[in-house]
Amino acid sequence: MNYPDRGKWGDTRYRGNCSGYVIRDLLEHFKPHQFHEIFAGGGTGYDVARELGYENSIHLDLNPRFGNWNALEDEMPEGSDFLFAHDPYHDIIKYSGNMWGKPHKDDLSRCPSYEDFLRKINHVHAKMYASLRKGGRMAILTGDIRRKGEYFSIARDMALIGKLDSWIIKTQHNCESNRKQYAGSFIPIVHEHLLIFRKDDLWFVPIKINQNFQQDLRESLKVTWRDLIQATFEQIGRAASLKELYEVIENTARAKKNQHWHEKIRQTLQINEEFSSVSRGVWRYTPKGKSLAI
Numbered sequence: 698m699n700y701p702d703r704g705k706w707g708d709t710r711y712r713g714n715c716s717g718y719v720i721r722d723l724l725e726h727f728k729p730h731q732f733h734e735i736f737a738g739g740g741t742g743y744d745v746a747r748e749l750g751y752e753n754s755i756h757l758d759l760n761p762r763f764g765n766w767n768a769l770e771d772e773m774p775e776g777s778d779f780l781f782a783h784d785p786y787h788d789i790i791k792y793s794g795n796m797w798g799k800p801h802k803d804d805l806s807r808c809p810s811y812e813d814f815l816r817k818i819n820h821v822h823a824k825m826y827a828s829l830r831k832g833g834r835m836a837i838l839t840g841d842i843r844r845k846g847e848y849f850s851i852a853r854d855m856a857l858i859g860k861l862d863s864w865i866i867k868t869q870h871n872c873e874s875n876r877k878q879y880a881g882s883f884i885p886i887v888h889e890h891l892l893i894f895r896k897d898d899l900w901f902v903p904i905k906i907n908q909n910f911q912q913d914l915r916e917s918l919k920v921t922w923r924d925l926i927q928a929t930f931e932q933i934g935r936a937a938s939l940k941e942l943y944e945v946i947e948n949t950a951r952a953k954k955n956q957h958w959h960e961k962i963r964q965t966l967q968i969n970e971e972f973s974s975v976s977r978g979v980w981r982y983t984p985k986g987k988s989l990a991i
């Protein structure tokens with residue numbers, strides 16, 4: 698999906714506004730009877746809906762222009778067969794106290810942490826989905842963000858609520874935060890995600906939740922002896938004696954599973970060009986293509 702021109706709809710000065718073509722194409726494709734939008738913001742969806750003849754579409758936002766409707770507290774006012782939400786980008790663009798009114802405690806662009814934002818946005822999406830009529834669709838436009846050098850993909854991290862119908866990558870144009878904060882320092886984010894979910898069942902909701910966990914490579918049998926020795930050199934940070942290498946590696950899953958693990962380490966040191974002998978019983982690691990040796 699690529700719309701270099703955002704179109705005439707809505708307030709172009711409302712930061713983080715989306716192209717009206719996205720909403721227009723969705724409505725023309727799915728032809729819903731009742732269209733509701735949350736996070737209506739600068740009125741893009743409202744203008745598109747009126748132009749296409751949706752006289753009774755509902756557009757909600759915490760922004761007083763769209764009724765001070767609080768997605769965390771207030772109920773969806775009616776059911777519908779098509780919902781569109783263009784979510785805030787965590788705290789990258791602040792809305793209350795910036796684009797409108799005073800800072801609001803339930804403004805999703807003012808969540809104290811990314812985890813808090815995800816928990817709340819999941820709650821909002823679940824509420825939206827529950828209000829859909831059977832066979833209805835919920836389209837969510839959301840972005841990836843970079844915060845303090847860390848990359849977050851909201852679409853990947855949020856719960857996927859409903860049957861996934863389409864996952865569309867949309868090119869992002871004229872994103873001010875990319876130009877301002879990241880020019881030159883990082884690869885800019887020039888895409889967004891448009892996820893479309895379908896409500897196939899009245900009562901049962903398919904939900905996919907992404908989990909974060911850490912694996913300790915020392916406890917894994919997927920690492921090779923070479924991997925283990927490389928990491929051990931990196932941990933020690935200099936040339937190391939066999940005794941030092943043994944001390945780190947002896948508690949790994951690989952060593953515990955192989956009674957000849959000492960021999961395995963010595964053999965691995967000998968057959969890999971990245972490892973070289975410094976003196977009797979002392980080895981070092983020289984990453985290929987670098988002049989720096991460890």
Ligand SMILES: C[S@@+](CC[C@H](N)C(=O)[O-])C[C@H]1O[C@@H](n2cnc3c(N)ncnc32)[C@H](O)[C@@H]1O
Pocket residue numbers: 707708711712713714715716736737738739740741742757758759760766767768769783784785786792793803804805806
């Ligand atoms: C990315 S903007 C939507 C922009 C809109 N699509 C447009 O083109 O102008 C996200 C919106 O979420 C609204 N918002 C943030 N927290 C909210 C909440 N708790 N309830 C309702 N709206 C909220 C903000 O006011 C903002 O307008």
